[in-house]
Amino acid sequence: xxxxxxxxxxxxxxxxxxxxxxxxxxxxxxxxxxxxxxxxxxxxxxxxxxxxxxxxxxxxxxxxxxxxxxxxxxxxxxxxxxxxxxxxxxxxxxxxxxxxxxxxxxxxxxxxxxxxxxxxxxxxxxxxxxxxxxxxxxxxxxxxxxxxxxxxxxxxxxxxxxxxxxxxxxxxxxxxxxxxxxxxxxxxxxxxxxxxxxxxxxxxxxxxxxxxxxxxxxxxxxxxxxxxxxxxxxxxxxxxxxxxxxxxxxxxxxxxxxxxxxxxxxxxxxxxxxxxxxx
Numbered sequence: 001x002x003x004x005x006x007x008x009x010x011x012x013x014x015x016x017x018x019x020x021x022x023x024x025x026x027x028x029x030x031x032x033x034x035x036x037x038x039x040x041x042x043x044x045x046x047x048x049x050x051x052x053x054x055x056x057x058x059x060x061x062x063x064x065x066x067x068x069x070x071x072x073x074x075x076x077x078x079x080x081x082x083x084x085x086x087x088x089x090x091x092x093x094x095x096x097x098x099x100x101x102x103x104x105x106x107x108x109x110x111x112x113x114x115x116x117x118x119x120x121x122x123x124x125x126x127x128x129x130x131x132x133x134x135x136x137x138x139x140x141x142x143x144x145x146x147x148x149x150x151x152x153x154x155x156x157x158x159x160x161x162x163x164x165x166x167x168x169x170x171x172x173x174x175x176x177x178x179x180x181x182x183x184x185x186x187x188x189x190x191x192x193x194x195x196x197x198x199x200x201x202x203x204x205x206x207x208x209x210x211x212x213x214x215x216x217x218x219x220x221x222x223x224x225x226x227x228x229x230x231x232x233x234x235x236x237x238x239x240x241x242x243x244x245x246x247x248x249x250x251x252x253x254x255x256x257x258x259x260x261x262x263x264x265x266x267x268x269x270x271x272x273x274x275x276x277x278x279x
Contacts, residue, residue: 001097001101001225002070002074003043003044003074004040004041004225004241005070005222005225006038006045006067007038007039007041008039008224010038010050010053013053013058013059013063017056021036024053024056027052028049028052050070051064051068078096083141084141085138085142086142091237092237094239095230095237096145096149098218099218100152102159102218102219102220103159103219103220103221104162105160105162105219106163106216107162107164107216108163108201108213108215108256109166109213109214109215110166110214111168111174112172112174113165113169113187114163114165115150116150116159116161116163118146118150118183119183119186120143121175121182121183122175122179122182124139124143124175125174125176126175127142127143153195153196159195161195161196161197162197162199162257163196163198164200164256164260165199165266166200166201167202168203170200170270170273171273177278181274184270184271184273184277185274188267188274191263191266191270197263198263198267199260199262200261200265200270201260202269205259208255208256208259209252210253214231214233216229217229217253218230226246228246229246229249229250
């Protein structure tokens, strides 16, 4: 998030100054591609380069100080980088960085259930079927990362989560009847939290604007940071942050919310499915 904000500010200053990527690249003695990547927040940037760029754009002393602070903050390591297999997956690192910085996440997808809502037993049963996990150490790491992420739902300033669950995710008995019944009961309890909203999109709705998609929308405390739409799962990622790219997905999510059961009816729907599971 710090890199994205820094890049956005540098792009704004460059455009205000009327400078091109070619001119900035020549000033820094680097490629135009590097300038583009910096402005997109996709690569780290040295404090010295930030100073050169800001001075080239005619930034004020206050703007320069703010940019340098952002550059320094952007070098902080994320909590997830202590985990070897997680640190080796760039898409997942970006996803976790956005989730950690967000004040709210809205999501929709068919099965499996979102990781923020999973019980430990459900997560383990699901990961046991993942052919990309090599050995018990990696399994333990993945479970620890999920549990750490779920801590964002707790505390004095918890993450706001709005999840629209496809009925298919509620009916696929991951881990067997006992694990699935416990998972469904967990969803009902989560729905009572003030920061968690759960809706169910039942089969009877039929077609809808997000069929075939799995999305998460990240919203941030600073209004200057645009919402980011993530497509795919946390390991197979595409990130959109330009208004022209996100508008259709934001509208589609709003439409799906309108088609889904309200939270109270969703809770009753989930409980009914749990009651159908044989003991």
